Amino acid sequence: MVPARARGxxxxxxxxxxxxxxxxxxxxxxxxxAAANYVAHLPGFVLAGTANTAMQAMTLVTSAGxxxxxxxxxxxxxxxxxxxxxxxxxxxxxxxxxxxxxHTPEAAAAANKAGADALVGKESFVKGLSQxxxxxxx
Numbered sequence: 001m002v003p004a005r006a007r008g009x010x011x012x013x014x015x016x017x018x019x020x021x022x023x024x025x026x027x028x029x030x031x032x033x034a035a036a037n038y039v040a041h042l043p044g045f046v047l048a049g050t051a052n053t054a055m056q057a058m059t060l061v062t063s064a065g066x067x068x069x070x071x072x073x074x075x076x077x078x079x080x081x082x083x084x085x086x087x088x089x090x091x092x093x094x095x096x097x098x099x100x101x102x103h104t105p106e107a108a109a110a111a112n113k114a115g116a117d118a119l120v121g122k123e124s125f126v127k128g129l130s131q132x133x134x135x136x137x138x
Contacts, residue, residue, distance in 0.1 A: 019044055019045050019046045020044065020045050020046075020067040020068060020137065021045070021046055021047075021048035021064065021065065021066040021067050021068070022039045022042075022045050022046070022047060022048060022066060022067070022068045022069075022070060023047075023048040023049050023050070023051070023057075023060050023061065023064055023066035023068070023069050023070070023094070024036055024039065024047070024049075024050045024051070024069075024070040025050070025051040025052075025053075025054075025056070025057035025060065025069065025070070025071050025072060025083075026050075026051075026052070026070070026071075026072035026074075026099065027052055027053070027072060027074050028072070029052070031072075031122065032050050032052065035070065035125065036050050038125075038126065038129075039070075045068075045133075048060070048064040048065075048066040049064045049066075054079070054083050057069070057071065057083065057087070058086065058087070058090075061087055061090055061093075061094060062090065065092065065094075066094045067094055067095065068094050068095045068096075068097060068133070068136070069087060069094045069095070069096050069097070070097050070099055070120075070129070071083060071084060071087065071096055071097070071098055071099065071116075072098075072099045072100075072122075073098050073099065073100050073107070073111070080098070081098075081110055081111065081113075081114040082114075084096050084098060084111065084114040084115050084116045085114050085115055088114075088115040088116075095117040095118075095136050096115065096116045096117050096118075097116070097117060097118045097119070097120055097129065097132050097133075097136075098111040098114075098116040098118070098119045098120070099119070099120050099121075099122055099125075100119065100120075100121055100122065101121065101122050101123065102121045102122075102123050103119060103120065103121030103123070103124070103128065104121075107119060107121075117132075117136055118132035118135065118136060119132075120132055
């Protein structure tokens with residue numbers, strides 16, 4: 001068996017008593033579908049659900065209790081950053097991995113200031129998510 005860390009996945013994900021639950025909120029149906037398919041096949045993780053709107057995302061966070069929320073900052077980053085703040089203010093808030101089209105230092109600083117635990121650029125989603133999960137769940 002290849003260790004999780006050797007596959008680029010966080011070692012903690014494989015050693016947890018239960019798989020970590022990941023929820024995804026994104027307004028792009030095509031990206032949401034691709035990301036959900038990818039997450040559903042990550043060892044040590046399960047897909048907790050998906051959301052297309054901010055309201056659906058908040059409902060998903062409260063009903064599914066994910067450990068991680070992948071949250072697209074969307075076409076309106078200000079609203080996306082406000083959503084990060086709302087999620088992080090919730091009881092038992094999940095880790096929030098904000099997503100933007102491109103990972104830039106400015107976007108990372110803004111996401112960090114809003115309370116996001118990590119930022120992943122969609123241009124390198126697989127690599128960026130693997131790195132974020134390894135850092136958040138060592």
